[in-house]
Amino acid sequence: MIERILPPGVISRSGTADPPDARLLPAEQALLQDCVPERRREFTTTRHLARGALAELGHPGAPLLTGPRGEPRWPAGVVGSLTHCAGYRAVAVAPRSAYAAVGVDAEPARPLGPGLLRAVARPEELPMLAELTGHAGHVPWDVVLFSAKESVYKAWYPLTGRWLGFQGARLDLHPDGVFTARVLDPGEGGPDRFTGRWTAGDGRVATAVTVPAG
Template identity: 50%
Template sequence: MIEGILPSSVASVERRTDIDDLFPEEAELVARAVDKRRREFATARWCARKALADLGHPAVPILRGPKNEPLWPEGVVGALTHCDGYRAAAVARAAAVTSLGIDAEPHEELPPGTLKMIARPEEIPMLAALASQHPETHWDKVLFSAKESVYKVWFPLARRWLDFQDATLRFDPPAQTFDVELHQPGLVVGGEPLMRLSGRYAVGEGLVVTAVVIEG
């Protein structure tokens, strides 16, 4: 499912059942984790190794940085995601892709009170209009997932936090795309500040999946 919203420059692997296959260095990171956390951690990394193999990279441990971000082999950019019943990884050569972010969420409404924390004031009427036109879609969850993908593409470059309120999103349902306007400086690509991004989304099989890719 995630492959359908990613460019051909990105290799991706997804899985709906878990595999407990960890390098010793990875196992240390989740040695005290509950079983659910260990399984999602292990399966996402299994997906990452399969995706890396598509790029010609050998299997290596995927460790994590100080903000729990995955640490990729030199010359590779990537992202992981997991939710109930779904794990995925996407990777690309850094020569072709500057940064990428993916996210998957169950296709269901956000918990009560959550929307006001993630949506900017100008996004609320947009979501209401979308819900009226396409009531089969939980647009609050699409917004949440898309902003998660925005953060994942932002952090490896800016190396600091990006709040939900630091980006305004606009969706184009016929194209299944979204535009992103950043309100926080810090994203610099090719020596130039970048304040706008674009992404893609898909809804189906009980899931929302989103992706943001900065190519070039």
């Protein structure tokens, strides 16, 4: 699913089940103290997928550890992103020489509750969601918005090292599978605009943001 919305040069792996042969490296196992079984499965599968993708970039067997906010710490010269939700896991990686950042996200296509929608959507985004629903009601536009903001954050954080909340970016979603995001307070040196793609199907929504190098 995620491969449909990634540009050339970005390597992806995805799956709808946890492979029985997926294993963690010792350094990765140390990160899972007291984790519940579901968290262990999704962590193991995404690392398994990541190693397959990283091998294509010349990094076979590299452990994928985490940073201060739980973000994956990719090998030198690599950018990437992980995502997992019920019944789906995916990873996307790319050489840093071609891309400065990659962010991907997948979510179940279930409507957001009113409280979560208020937390995710800015007031000026609500009329856009209503208009899109009127034109293409089969698309869960609230979930697309949620997922797109997650992908924006996953691209933003490696570039800046700073948090970006749901209310910190305004998105424009388009029926043709494209979205744009404007960061309202990018700070000194922070990027203020992102472009991404979205897709929906099989009960899920997936989004991706890529930032070309340079």
